[in-house]
């Protein structure tokens with residue numbers, strides 16, 4: 001009886017490399033996507049929401065009362081402060097959800113509806129901020145600092161809306177991130193103040209005045225650094241790295 005040998009498929013060393021390469025690359029890609037999606041959710045949605053809720057609970061909710069004592073120096077303009085706090089809370093809490101929905105391109109109809117809410121929060125919150133800054137007891141440098149912050153909030157949100165009006169999604173994202181960093185100034189202001197108070201640097205007036213500038217200018221600078229650095233890295237990857245020869249099965253990653 002004739003014997004038939006079934007030969008194993010002939011694999012060149014290169015084929016083995018390519019197979020393992022693709023399998024490991026695929027695994028790496030899935031892991032990266034999964035990790036980046038989880039990291040994004042954590043960084044964009046949960047962390048800011050939890051931090052914002054903590055600060056709102058400690059520094060904003062106590063003003064949601066009609067107790068004159070609680071308002072202290074703000075009693076004479078408690079109505080403006082009340083409106084400012086409610087609108088600020090809306091923007092502060094909608095912001096992370098909006099960024100997360102937008103970055104993941106999820107539930108875009110909901111994203112648009114909540115976008116109206118966020119924009120209203122900024123419009124009302126910043127209008128009241130202009131008034132509060134105009135009538136502050138902490139001097140002219142503080143006044144200009146807070147006015148500049150409110151102006152930056154309006155400009156960044158306005159730019160985000162203008163960009164999306166022209167379907168410029170990337171610019172819309174960038175300006176919305178800047179807008180939210182400014183809304184988050186409510187948190188960074190108080191963190192900055194706590195740090196200088198614990199460090200015992202300067203008088204209360206000096207601490208407040210420094211906070212009115214540093215608490216938003218520095219976060220905005222860091223944000224800009226991240227936005228621009230990511231563009232430089234992406235440019236370097238796409239344009240400067242040589243294109244691999246066709247058919248090498250070694251995609252640029």
Ligand code: HEM
Nearest residue numbers: 059060085088089129132133136146149150153182183186
């Ligand atoms: C760009 C954003 C913002 C600007 C320019 C701004 C501006 C101001 C100004 C000028 C004051 C009065 C300060 C004074 O005279 O002592 C104030 C107070 C206050 N703002 Fe804002 N604000 C912003 C965002 C927010 C947000 C998002 C919240 C969230 C709830 C918020 C909550 C408060 C509270 C609770 C006070 C009372 C002062 C205190 O005890 O801390 N602000 N803000």
